[in-house]
Amino acid sequence: MTQNNSTKMLRVVLLISTIVSLVYGLGFFLIPGILVTISKGNPVDFGWLRWPGGILISLGIGALLASRNVAKQGVFVTTISLGYLFAGLGLLYSWLLNEYSAATWFIALPTIVVLVVSALLWWSRQRAKDIL
Secondary structure: OOHHHHHHHHHHHHHHHHHHHHHHHHHHHHOHHHHHHHHOOOOOOOHHHHHHHHHHHHHHHHHHHHHHOOOOOHHHHHHHHHHHHHHHHHHHHHHHOOOOOOOHHHHHHHHHHHHHHHHHHHHHHHHOOOOO
């Protein structure tokens, strides 16, 4: 695989992670009440959703910035890959142990999305390891 193709793949995956981070981050940060209502879950203090929303927004912005020049971004790519992996595993754990009160689709969708994004990040990171 040429360096250009591996760089392009990493950029695309970073842009996908940007979209996922910003969608969930902006939702949690700006409209947590609407998300809780849509989920049909138990009420929660919105502060518990706003602070991870802010973190997700910053990771989305970081992924966007890293996608512009992926060279030497190995630490960031590894960090965001781990973040998506741990988020997915945490969601999967809660889903399997029935630790949520919301509609199943509201935990299933982000679980699948973040685990797929994590796998894509790890895969594209491996493909682009020569420039990272």
